[in-house]
Amino acid sequence: QVELLESGGGLAQAGGSLRLSCTASGRLLNSYAMGWFRQAPGKEREFVAAIGWSGGNSYYTDSVKCRFTISRDNAKNTVYLQMNSLKPEDTAVYYCARDRVSFRTVVGPADFGSWGQGTQVVVYS
Numbered sequence: 157q158v159e160l161l162e163s164g165g166g167l168a169q170a171g172g173s174l175r176l177s178c179t180a181s182g183r184l185l186n187s188y189a190m191g192w193f194r195q196a197p198g199k200e201r202e203f204v205a206a207i208g209w210s211g212g213n214s215y216y217t218d219s220v221k222c223r224f225t226i227s228r229d230n231a232k233n234t235v236y237l238q239m240n241s242l243k244p245e246d247t248a249v250y251y252c253a254r255d256r257v258s259f260r261t262v263v264g265p266a267d268f269g270s271w272g273q274g275t276q277v278v279v280y281s
Contacts, residue, residue: 158183158270160252165275168242176237176275178252186230189255189263192237194248195274201251205237206268208261215263219245242279249274 159181168174178190191206205226207214214226225238235252253268260267 158185158254160254160270160272162250162252162272162275165250165277167278167280170242170244170279170281172242172279173238173240174242174277176239176250176252176277178235178237178272179233180254185228185233185235185254187258189260189267190226190228190235191253191255191263191265191268192226192235193251193253193265193268193271194246194277195251196245196248199248203265204250206263206265207235208263209255209259210261213261239277242277244279244281246279247277249276 162178164176189208192204193201195201205216207226211228223241228235251274252272254270256269
């Protein structure tokens with residue numbers, strides 16, 4: 157069982173930036189596509205971004221395109237979500253997730269089966 161650990165959340169002013177990190181305890185992430193999801197208060201969890209196992213493919217929900225960037229450093233067993241031009245509507249708990257199957261480059265929101273505990277992001281105007 158993989159344990160995913162998110163960090164980097166916090167408080168940011170609208171227009172500001174935060175970088176989230178995700179690593180794993182006890183397991184390597186570098187053979188799996190990885191994703192970020194978020195859940196705002198009173199809303200369902202939604203897909204934010206994903207990256208293929210090798211880092212060559214990335215996908216974003218429309219609301220974060222051109223503002224957020226997902227990346228990975230397989231040597232460090234870490235996945236990142238760089239969030240720029242933050243908006244109050246980005247406020248949510250952000251979760252890291254791992255693909256159910258290894259070595260996939262094309263993934264969708266339903267492909268993820270392991271989740272972290274989440275890190276809170278609050279954006280104020």
